[in-house]
Amino acid sequence: MSSLDYAKEMDQKDPLKDYKSKFSVQENIYYMDGNSLGLCSVDAKDSLIDVLNEWSNEGIKIWGSRGGKFYNYPQFLGEKMSKLINARPEEVVAMGSITSNLHQLLATFYHPTKTKYKILVDELNFPSDIYAVKSILELKGQNLEDSLKVIKSHDGKFLDEQDIIDAMDDDVAIALLPSVLYRSAQVLDMDTITAAAHKRGVIIGWDLAHGIGAIPYDFSKSEPDFAVWCTYKYLNGGPGSTAGLYVNRRHFGKSVGLKGWFGCTPEKQFVMSHNFCGAEDARAFLQGTHSMLAMAPLEGSLDMFLEAGMDKLREKSLLLTDFLVKLIEEKLLSLGFTVGSPLEHKNRGGHIALEHDDAYQISIAMRKEGVIPDFRDPNVIRLAPVAFYVGFEDVYRVVEIIEKIAKEGKYKEAKSDELVY
Numbered sequence: 082m083s084s085l086d087y088a089k090e091m092d093q094k095d096p097l098k099d100y101k102s103k104f105s106v107q108e109n110i111y112y113m114d115g116n117s118l119g120l121c122s123v124d125a126k127d128s129l130i131d132v133l134n135e136w137s138n139e140g141i142k143i144w145g146s147r148g149g150k151f152y153n154y155p156q157f158l159g160e161k162m163s164k165l166i167n168a169r170p171e172e173v174v175a176m177g178s179i180t181s182n183l184h185q186l187l188a189t190f191y192h193p194t195k196t197k198y199k200i201l202v203d204e205l206n207f208p209s210d211i212y213a214v215k216s217i218l219e220l221k222g223q224n225l226e227d228s229l230k231v232i233k234s235h236d237g238k239f240l241d242e243q244d245i246i247d248a249m250d251d252d253v254a255i256a257l258l259p260s261v262l263y264r265s266a267q268v269l270d271m272d273t274i275t276a277a278a279h280k281r282g283v284i285i286g287w288d289l290a291h292g293i294g295a296i297p298y299d300f301s302k303s304e305p306d307f308a309v310w311c312t313y314k315y316l317n318g319g320p321g322s323t324a325g326l327y328v329n330r331r332h333f334g335k336s337v338g339l340k341g342w343f344g345c346t347p348e349k350q351f352v353m354s355h356n357f358c359g360a361e362d363a364r365a366f367l368q369g370t371h372s373m374l375a376m377a378p379l380e381g382s383l384d385m386f387l388e389a390g391m392d393k394l395r396e397k398s399l400l401l402t403d404f405l406v407k408l409i410e411e412k413l414l415s416l417g418f419t420v421g422s423p424l425e426h427k428n429r430g431g432h433i434a435l436e437h438d439d440a441y442q443i444s445i446a447m448r449k450e451g452v453i454p455d456f457r458d459p460n461v462i463r464l465a466p467v468a469f470y471v472g473f474e475d476v477y478r479v480v481e482i483i484e485k486i487a488k489e490g491k492y493k494e495a496k497s498d499e500l501v502y
């Protein structure tokens with residue numbers, strides 16, 4: 082179960098094995114950082130070139146060509162993304178970034194009253210999400226100390242779902258939570274937490290940054306109020322590719338917080354009226370002219386997800402992280418490493434947090450040996466064996482390299498002023 086032979090056999094019978102050749106995987110490089118920036122694929126390149134050619138050939142007519150495909154690109158890509166989370170197509174658009182989409186959604190949904198005014202977050206969430214929440218609280222003149230309710234972690238790694246539910250008191254207006262914690266890869270139970278929020282009249286939004294493309298979601302079951310995600314991590318849309326925004330249809334028609342002309346109903350957009358007439362669906366949240374070039378690679382990439390299927394991708398991802406954990410347990414625990422990710426499948430996202438007191442220097446040494454991990458302060462090396470382009474033998478080699486680095490101890494010479502993303 083932890084031998085090189087096992088790895089080779091698993092690669093042999095992997096139903097997704099042919100996808101690897103579509104990605105720009107460099108020779109002798111083990112890319113374990115797809116949870117930060119997914120790799121480029123031939124398909125992503127092709128769809129980008131297609132948009133460049135269309136612009137080149139059509140000029141301004143690109144807005145109307147192919148039946149308005151590119152004018153409708155936010156919706157066109159939104160429909161593809163809706164399939165990854167089993168939402169309705171009209172509930173999803175491609176737009177902005179996680180951060181800007183959160184600003185948009187908080188500006189739309191946060192209407193504090195004297196008794197219901199708190200925003201519930203957790204202390205392990207990504208900073209930008211918290212900055213967005215603090216911004217809206219400041220804009221609305223709220224006292225930050227009082228209005229920001231922060232769920233604490235007991236161990237600095239994981240959240241207790243019951244703590245989250247217990248914190249949803251009557252004074253909580255909105256809860257914003259990560260579906261997968263970016264450091265430990267803990268998966269939160271979206272269905273249960275969302276149901277609890279709704280029972281208590283709390284608007285709930287999810288950040289799927291570390292979940293979408295790694296884990297299948299069923300929004301038709303959980304029906305949260307809103308969600309955001311980026312597309313450059315597991316979705317392989319390219320650096321800074323356009324993000325995703327979901328708004329449940331029960332909120333269609335609500336006054337949008339930060340309006341722009343692309344949020345107009347298409348029939349009215351070019352009437353150029355100063356009275357905003359919002360689209361009837363998630364398109365109402367769109368703002369300015371969308372960046373087709375930042376969206377185009379996503380088209381080719383998303384089609385690969387729809388072809389391969391999220392269930393298959395998740396199945397392989399779990400087998401890969403199982404294998405990784407097993408190898409860590411066998412070869413690395415005795416060298417001062419620990420596993421900082423949940424072991425149960427239902428609680429585990431797409432990466433494994435490998436902890437070590439010298440994680441930073443080890444991560445630098447790994448890069449020198451051809452393994453690309455990422456490092457998260459203070460002691461975590463994140464390893465993401467992405468199902469599309471990482472195989473079982475790759476995982477085996479990665480652990481072998483880490484073992485060698487730790488045993489030799491040379492990593493201690495690694496300079497600490499080197500830049501690690």
Ligand SMILES: *Cc1c(COP(=O)(O)O)cnc(C)c1O
Nearest residue numbers: 178179180207209263288290311
């Ligand atoms: C990656 C990530 C972000 C990044 O936000 P951008 O606006 O896309 O730069 C925000 N939140 C979480 C939870 C993330 O994992």
